[in-house]
Amino acid sequence: MISGTVVSLFAVLGDVLRPKSFAGLFRAAPSIALATLGSMVHEHGNQYAAIESRSMVLGGCAFFIYASVSSFALRRFSASTLITTLALLPIWLV
Structure with missing residues (x-):
């Protein structure tokens, strides 16, 4: 729920910002970061993910x-x- 809310907030921020090419960063970065952190927790544990x-x-x-x-x-x-x-x-x- 939390990660979905954060991604949604960044998507809204991306819609508000101009130029749209810059705003795309706000759509992709949080999704990639959350997926990476989830993978790190699964593979290496909480401590490693916290450092990352x-x-x-x-x-x-x-x-x-x-x-x-x-x-x-x-x-x-x-x-x-x-x-x-x-x-x-x-x-x-x-």
């Missing part, structure tokens, strides 16, 4: 920071999108 879920949350936070900095840099400096996103990629990876 923390990693997913940290990765999501890191992506948010990367996307925010990239967006700011693109608006502020009017540089090439490809160059800017590649140059700032280490922010996400760190």
Whole structure:
């Protein structure tokens, strides 16, 4: 019930956001993450899944920071999108 509710909420969020290509991320990511976590619990147990879920949350936070900095840099400096996103990629990876 909980995972279905979360996926539904993300689907609604995806319908509200523009552009639709960006909104698609909000539809797919939660479903994939929940399926992966379910598989991990089944195969490796709760402890392993807990560690992996923390990693997913940290990765999501890191992506948010990367996307925010990239967006700011693109608006502020009017540089090439490809160059800017590649140059700032280490922010996400760190």
